[in-house]
Amino acid sequence: MTTDTAPDTSAPKPEGWRLRARLRALYHGSSQTAVRFRLGVLIIDLIIVGFFIAAPLLKEGGLVFYVIDYVIAAILALDLAARALCYSDIKDWLKKPIVWMDLFILATLLFPAWLFNLGFLRVLRLWTLVNSDFFWRTIGRRYDDTRIEDQVKALTALVTFIFVATGFVYTSFVGTYEGISGYIDALYFTVTSLTTTGYGDILLPGNWGRIVSIVIMLTGVTLFVRLGQTLLRPHKVRFPCDRCGLQVHDPDAVHCKACGNLLCIPDEGHH
Structure with missing residues (x-):
């Protein structure tokens, strides 16, 4: 007597499939392990942003600076690769503007000798970080889609602009204009311009300098107004009709x- 046996459907999954499933659980899961992992990633990201802000001052460190630069490039490359593997369709992932911004930042890290003049744009990593779903699902889950999210994003946009503008002024005018002799001078000029204080002790030369000053003033005032609106406007709740x-x-x-x-808007005090 013979018996028919059902085909074995419990074949082991390919290693690549297991890796993608594990990464999805870490980057998008709600377990304590996933939350701790994302917190660790965010802490590393913030340390990297700090390095980007201080890069003009640290560049004089020579070889040590470039070693740190390439270590950060490796970390960022691994993070981007892991995020890409979390998506079932990488083409959809590549359609995100934030991804392209991170790829550009990676390029400035991989080729610091050639792209250092564009290195000030690395600070945009702060903006992409705070505007990502990854950030709000980890640190700000209880504040997601709330007034606090709007305030944090507005403040981040202002801080990011200050350091991007400072980096641009420093890169464009240091060594060619005696009024900007260091990074602190560039930061001082940026802050006095965007607040329209205008002490007049540092003035960028020529028509190009005037254009830069105008852009900093107009953009800075706009971002200040946006921040003020998020802080002062009446509290609203997100509840689509x-x-x-x-x-x-x-x-x-x-x-x-x-x-x-x-x-039927739920009471925030009850769950």
């Missing part, structure tokens, strides 16, 4: 102010 799609409402709203639809 299922009829007209209006995203924000007053916390105690009963009806949508756009279409009059009945709302």
Whole structure:
């Protein structure tokens, strides 16, 4: 007597599949291990951003600076590769503007001798970090889609602009204009320009210098206004109306102010 046996469907998964599943669990999971992993990644990211901000001052360190530079490049490359593997379709991942910005930052790290004049753009890593879902799913889960998120993003945009503008002024004018003799001079000029204080002790030369000053002033004022609006405007909650799609409402709203639809906004104090 013979018996038919069902085909074995429990074949081991390919190693690549296991790796992708593990990375997805770490980068997108909600377990304590995943949260701790993402916190570690964010701490490393913030340390890297600190290096980017201080890079103009540290460049005089010679070989040590370049060693640190390439170590950071390796860390960033591994992080980008891991994030890419988390996606089932890498083409969709590559469509994200933040990804292209991170790839450009990686290029400045891999070729510091040729792209150092664009190195000030590395500080944009701070902006991409705070505007990523990765950040808010880890540190700011309870603040995601809230007023605090808007405030943090507005403050980050302002701080990022200050250091990007400082790096641009330093790279463009140090050594060619005696008024900018170091990084602190460039930072001082940027802050006095974007706050429209205008002490006048440092003035960038020529028409190009005037254009740079105008851009810093206009952009800085815009970012200051945006930050002030997020700090002072009345508190709103994100709760999309299922009829007209209006995203924000007053916390105690009963009806949508756009279409009059009945709302049922959950009380923030109850879960």
